[in-house]
Amino acid sequence: MIIVGLTGGIGSGKTTVAKQFEALGVPVYIADVEAKNLMHKSKVIKRKLIQLFGDKAYINDVLNKYYIADIIFNNNTYLQKMNAIVHPRVARHFEKWSLKQDAPYVIKEVAVLFENGGHIACDYIITVTAPKELRIKRLLMRDNTTKDKIKSIMKNQWTDTEKIKYSQYVIDNVDLEMTKNQVVGIHEDILKRIGKI
Incomplete structure (x- = not known):
């Protein structure tokens, strides 16, 4: 099974991107939920x-x-x-889950993919980015949290620059329509790379 890691800093919009891959028929495993x-x-x-x-x-x-x-x-x-x-x-749970999937590839969405060494098991990696201030704004609207807590979480995550170095794809998630187009382009490119189209 081809494993595509999907990661990005807190508030970058990984889940939004994951849902767009799901809409294209790609099985998605959200590590935080599991x-x-x-x-x-x-x-x-x-x-x-x-x-x-x-x-x-x-x-x-x-x-x-x-x-x-x-x-x-x-x-x-x-x-x-x-x-x-x-x-x-x-x-281990992901391994069992991925064996049950019938698709050309699966997405594994992990906030701390690089930080916990999970990138080693991935065939390709997509990093989702967004400007820091936009990420903070999204999180303040979404969660019952404070700027200090958000910054504390960000400190424990790799920077976008570090993640991009090890990624095959980068999605700049600022505008939803543009993000959708990027997802479709990446999906088609992965299928080409693995010989499915």
């Missing part, structure tokens, strides 16, 4: 997160994401430890 599912379903992950963050990690069996977010984005060590618990299990 990670949250596994944090709720997996007894092993739950136990390890409680060991790491204490009893407040779950309230009434539901992940206390605001409590955990406060800790990990103020302390990089906790972020790395949490990633070491969750990411390997998400990677």
